[in-house]
Amino acid sequence: MVGSFITGFGISIGLIVAIGAQNAWVLNKSMRGEHPAVVALVCCSIDALLITLGVYSVDWVQQRIPGLVPVLTWLGICLLCWLAAQAFWRVWHGSEGLRVAVAGAAVTKWQVAGQAMAISLLNPHVYLDTVVLVGSVGAQQSYPGYFVVGAAAASATWFFSLTGFGRYLGPKLRSPTAWRWFDATVGGVMVLVAVSLVP
Template identity: 60%
Template sequence: MGSLLTGFVVALGLIIAIGAQNAWVLSKSIRGEHPQVIAAVCITIDTSLIILGVYGLSIVQGYVPLLVPVLTWLGIGLLSWLAIGAFRRAWQGSSGLQTNAAGPTASAGGIALQAMMISLLNPHVYLDTVILIGSVGAQQAAPALFVLGAAMASCFWFVSLTSMAGRLSRFLSSPTRWRWFDSVIGCLMLLVAASLLPA
């Protein structure tokens, strides 16, 4: 049980920090763009990378020096593109969040692909799941229970994040609040992109 609890606490502490992925998940979930699909993709990716880190950390570390520069610049480009989109929506304005709109603007497959991109092109995901969580898990007496606890943390966080979107949608029905929300989302993504720039 100690390894299970350690996995849950360590993973939750790293995942819960609001970053580009969480901001994107919240934004899409508020719009009603297949939040269940988003949660399922994020949980699956997190769990897979945690397993990779716990059971294959030494192999992954051998490839990290070659992968990090490419992933970093791809991540910077993606985050900047998403930030520009958020700022454009904030500038143009809207009638506020329409919860009774005709439906999602993208298909479930398209949203799943976007979720994969925002997750896998973010170098922080690899740092948190493969390197940090993986290194702690590899030292546990029961690595399998640690992985289970970490997966439970990921499930808890993303299900909570997507399910609370309903309350936020009522708050963001105001056009002014919605423009502020898009502005904050854009700033968050730019800050994360800036933090990825090489020194």
């Protein structure tokens, strides 16, 4: 049970911390003080729903097409390696820090919630990460329910930490050097998760 929880937490946090459009947007909202708690709640709730869908739909598919899950797992390993390679490439060649948009007109909680849903659900990577990759790994666990809880806990931990510390973290990530260290950490996590998934 604990092993499934830890595996879920590890693979989820490894994918989420890769700074992309969604996380950069979350940092923007946090630094500008635009309802960061609402942003975190929407983002981690969507992740939890998609992770649950992925784990149990892949399990359903596995019962009918047994050879599919191993293929998806190897595709997931390849994806993690690709994301790690991109992170290490930015470490080597990157010359910019995080860019944060300036504050605009005040927005309501509902507007921010709608924006968070859009940037989460319209991002094709979220389905590849949560439904396909996380789902295929979760379907192989002895206790898939604990895996789902661990993966969802990682998402909640990340997004609430990101919004909670965003106004302090964001300015530091504007430095190219700090950005390189962050990317190096992300790349390392990706490699460790990929290795752990090799059958």
